[in-house]
Amino acid sequence: MAKRILTFTLNGKRHEGVAPDNMLLLDYLREKLLMTGTKTGCDGGECGLCTVLADGTPILSCLTLACSVEGKAVETVEALEKDGRLSAIQEGFHVKLGSQCGSQCGYCTPGYIMAAEGLLRANAAPSVDEIKTALGSNICRCTGYVKIIEAVQYAADKLRGAKQAA
Ligand code: FES
Numbered sequence: 654m655a656k657r658i659l660t661f662t663l664n665g666k667r668h669e670g671v672a673p674d675n676m677l678l679l680d681y682l683r684e685k686l687l688m689t690g691t692k693t694g695c696d697g698g699e700c701g702l703c704t705v706l707a708d709g710t711p712i713l714s715c716l717t718l719a720c721s722v723e724g725k726a727v728e729t730v731e732a733l734e735k736d737g738r739l740s741a742i743q744e745g746f747h748v749k750l751g752s753q754c755g756s757q758c759g760y761c762t763p764g765y766i767m768a769a770e771g772l773l774r775a776n777a778a779p780s781v782d783e784i785k786t787a788l789g790s791n792i793c794r795c796t797g798y799v800k801i802i803e804a805v806q807y808a809a810d811k812l813r814g815a816k817q818a819a
């Protein structure tokens with residue numbers, strides 16, 4: 654299998670590596686770069702567990718060849734926390750689905766967080782329908798969706814509040 658040199662930005666830092674032409678971005682991130690916050694589930698574009706951002710847009714890394722992100726800015730869930738502080742959407746999931754509120758396995762959380770992060774960058778005040786549409790490629794098998802929508806609304810409120818205060 655042919656290989657190629659691959660250069661892109663990962664979580665704000667330039668990355669250069671070698672990838673086989675047929676290697677999926679999901680495998681490149683998890684196996685070569687040990688970015689295991691990105692989860693693997695169906696491996697077929699149906700669960701959203703593998704969602705990352707490419708140039709700010711959510712993509713399914715199980716359907717994306719690593720070589721196709723050449724020159725792009727890729728972000729995984731590891732990028733969101735800054736200086737020990739959760740991002741707004743991470744905080745939203747913590748508050749709405751943390752241990753007292755009953756998230757169950759949590760395996761779907763990173764994918765939801767990245768899909769929601771992409772939404773909130775494009776739309777600061779999404780409606781419930783817009784949230785449902787943006788998260789429509791993601792599946793939660795054991796907790797349910799009401800709290801996930803509330804988590805996104807929490808983050809949107811927090812981000813708008815921070816903008817108004819600035
Ligand atoms: S692992 Fe990518 S959509 Fe399920």
Ligand code: FES
Nearest residue numbers: 758759761793794
């Ligand atoms: S909390 Fe288990 S799949 Fe969502």
